[in-house]
Amino acid sequence: MLTLTAKHHLKVQKFILFCTVWLMLMKNDGDLMLEEYNRLIEKLKSNGKEYNWGLIEKAYKFACIAHEGQKRSSGEPFVIHPLQVAYILAEMEMDTATVVAGMLHDTVEDSSFTYENTLKNFGEEIANLVDGVTKLAKIPYTNKQEIQAENLRKMFLAMSKDIRVIIIKLADRLHNMRTLKYKPREKQIEIAQETLDIYAPLAHRLGIYKVKWELEDLSFRYLHEKEYYDLAEKIAKKRKEREEYIENIMKTVAEKAMEMGIEAHIDGRPKHLYSIYMKMKRQHKELDQIYDLFAIRVIVNTVKDCYAVLGLVHELYKPMPGRFKDYISMPKPNMYQSLHTTVIGPEGIPFEVQIRTWEMHRIAEVGIAAHWKYKEGGRQNDDLSEKLAWLRQLLDWQKETTDPDEFMENLKIDLFTDEVFVFTPKGDVKCLKAGSTPIDFAYAIHSDIGNRMIGAKVNGRIESLDYELKNGDIVEIITSATSKGPSRDWLKKVKTSQARNKINQWFKKEKRDENIARGRELFEKELKKQGLSSQQILKPEIFAAAFKKYNYHDMDDLYLAIGLDAISSGKAVSRLKEEYRKTLPPEEQKQLLEEEKKKELSKKQKERPAPETGVIVKGIENCLVRLSRCCNPVPGDEIVGYITRGRGVSVHRKDCINIQSNLNDNERLIEVEWYKGKAASYQAELAVKAHDRTHLLLEITNVISDAGVPLKAINARTTKDNVAVMNLTVEITDTEQLEKIINRIRRVPDVFEITRNNK
Known part of the structure; x- marks a missing residue:
């Protein structure tokens, strides 16, 4: 009887593993898998870094065995997906552990292998990365919003332990988006929307712009297919013309930079389809009205050269006011650094110029991935930890937020908005979410400052607590030792989760x-x-x-x-x-x-939707109703309905001249009443007579404006007797509001008559 020592047993296991993989590679899919693996190895070698090649090969074989026989929706072997994820990570120049975890990220979820298998074969660091990326098992939450919220909670918690988890997750999502065409239409929309809501903004927050832009464009393609292809076609038609335009600019800048002795790499960067689409929507413009479709990027060797090139560009082309941003002296929280300026080029067409060093360019492409360096033992260095302060704030906020709907809504609003840079009186820069108020600023400094706040000065002037901070504002918080603490109204004014969380903590403790x-x-x-x-x-x-x-x-x-x-x-x-x-x-x-x-049925019946005209015809539903223009009835007026020939029921005031002449025609008169629900708006016409003088019309319109009543039309003239005659059309909700307006106008000096028109 043959007995095996532990050493021999291990050798037999390795031999069986080798044979299994070899047999798999002999199959038809083997060539495709091997080709993908070799492409990954070539990419890693081109990075010029040290990698543990034995561990990478072991991970490849492990993934092949784990996913043996599994296919993706495209029909290709499943292992192609983790290999592609590892390739995206290699493009970011990630380390061995991250690349290996990318290859293994689906083994625990989609195969019989467990966390313990990964731990035994690849060690704790890689096993924890794989576990961090692994999706939640099917948990019996009550709705889809809760499932998504819990997934994100786990993801952010994993991120706080090791930022590489989210980098792998983004690479995974990017490859899934690249192959989304093989999914059913309903699934495409669902995944694309989640990508646009969560993953693209997260890539932006981490400064991984290369991934962000591709995720946005791919999501745009599936969510707004017609608009995507229409826009792509229109841009393609004029591409040659635009490329020639930008080529000439690049040539001019390159020649001038060379004359100054600056070594510069210049390229043209067309704006991404999604960013063009969003700009068209925001500004309500057609593509022909969007001129800065291209930007030029200038990459130089030093920071000194960045500012020298900026001066050169501003000499060559006229800068547009308010369009210069210095992210070198004030980097974004995601570490992005660059100079941005928009200038007017030849033929009066504006274009953007971005100027940065090679290191800044690398960080702009892969963001946080460029700073993933770890100390021994897997702990993040202090610099990286500081740059991820926003993540700690998010985790603190999560502990206070138990409602999944609130979690998801605030996550989209609070975490993924643009930033605004403001200063303390000592010149320290604070980065807050766009739209932040002095209250947000106070709590960003310290909880005690926020809790004792009684006011704020912005640029030396006292401003209200709901003032929206702008880039460059200098903010001074006024505090008092006798302050009673924050007001509950502050929760409606703050924009950051940090401030909201600290205010809630105060109320929780103090009250x-x-x-x-x-x-x-x-x-x-x-x-x-x-x-x-x-x-x-x-x-x-x-x-x-x-x-x-x-x-x-x-x-x-x-x-x-x-x-x-x-x-x-x-x-x-x-x-x-x-x-x-x-x-x-x-x-x-x-x-x-x-x-x-x-x-529920009874409630719906009671909550009958308000009719457009605000008038209900008694005994008849879904009847065509219109308010007569001859007398313009409004709520509060006594009204009557008149059945017209072919135009439904015409509603008149009871004192209308036209209805008085039809009182004998009782068969065509019908009872109507005002809808007693949410107030709608109605137009009423007023005739005003006054002794004409300077500023008379201005005073009357100011009275109407101060009352918060829209003035829809005005027609004024002066008679030979120097009497000003004005016909005003105002938008009101009822006769009570109209009467108030009439009384206010009557009090304007020199007004001697005001009546409501009844044609």
Whole structure:
């Protein structure tokens, strides 16, 4: 009987592994897989870095075995996908561990291999990277929003431990988008929308612009297919003409740079389709009206050369005011550095110029991936940790946000908006989200500054707390030791999650009892509204089941969350109600559902949509109704309907001259009434007479404007007797508002008559 030592056993395992892979490579798909692997190796060699080639080859064989027999939607071997992901990571010049994790990122999710297999074969660092990228298993969340929110929570948590996790995730998403054409149309739209909402902005936040632009253009292609191909076709038609234009500019700049002794690499960069599309939408313009479709990029050796080239460009071409940005002296939070200027070129056509060094260019392409360096033991260096401060803020905010809808909405608004650079009085730069207020600025400095804030000076002037900060503003926060703390209204004014989180923390700590009382009151109102009693649903087992995914340990925790607006009372009651229903016998569950359906139907019937004219014809639904122009009735007027021939019901004021002449025709008169719902707007005509003088018309229009009433039309003339006659058309909601306007105009000096027109 032959016995094997552990050493021999390992050799046998390796031999079996080798034979398995060799047999696979002999199949038809083997050539394609090997070709893709060799392409990856060539790319890694071109990087000129040291790699663990043995570990990379081992990962390739491991992935081949794990995905043996698996196919993608395109029909190609599944292992082509992880190889392509590894290739994208190689383009970013990532290290061995990241490239290997890219090849293995689907092995735990889509094969029989486990985390322990990866740990045993490739070590803790790579196993943790693979685990960080692996998607969540199927968790029984109540809706799709919760699934997406939990996926993102896990992703951000993994990012905080090792930023390479998200770099692999972005490479994975990029290759999936490149092969999205093989998915069903419904799936294409879903994946493209998520990419545009989450992954492209995340690539922007990390400064990986090369990935960001491609993700945006691919998402645009699937979400707005017609607009994408129309735009691509229009741009292609004029490409040659534009290329000749930009070539001449590049030649001129290159020659002048050479004369100055500056070594410069210059290329033309067409703007990406999605950015052109968004510009057309924002500015409501056609493609022919968008001139800066191209930018030129100048790459030089030193920072000194960057500013020298900027001076040269401004000598050659006239700069457009307000379009110069210096991201070298003030880098973006994602480490992006460059000089941007827009100038007027030949023929009066504007174009953008970007100027940067080679190192800045590398960072602009791969962003955070250029700074992934780790100390021994896998810990991030201090410089990288500082640049990821926004991620720590996000994680702190997550702990306070239990509602998935709020999480997703704020994530899109708060994390992925543009930045604004503002200064402290000492000259320190603070980067905030665009639209931030002095309150956001105060909390960005320190919690105590925000909590003791009573006002703010912007550029030396006192400004309101909802003032929108602009680039270059110098902000001074005014504090007081006797301040009572933040106001609840501040939560509506702040734009950053950091400020919102700190304000909520203050209320949670300082006004716990008050917020619990507020939450209890809102909860009980909602219970009553939904026809429930606390005895029915406030049972320990129901509470535990409803909120097992949240940090609510008892009812006080829930009341506090409602009081702080962390969860709405409606959602809290609905969750409890759902769990309560599960405890009922099947017959009672069915009965409860039927009752709810009846209530919902009754509610819909009561909430009849407001008619466009704001008038209801008694006894008739979906009837064509129009307001008569002869008397312009508005809510508050007594009205009557007149059945016209072929034009539905015409609504008149009861004192209208035209309706008075038809009072005998009772068969065509019909009862109508004003809709008692949300106020609509109506036009009313006023005739004003006054002794003419200077500024009379201005004073009357100012009175109307100050009342917040739109002035839709005006017609004025002066008679031989020096009497000003004005016909005004104003937009009001009812006769009460109209009467107020009439009284205000009547008080204007020299006005002696004002009447409502009745033609």
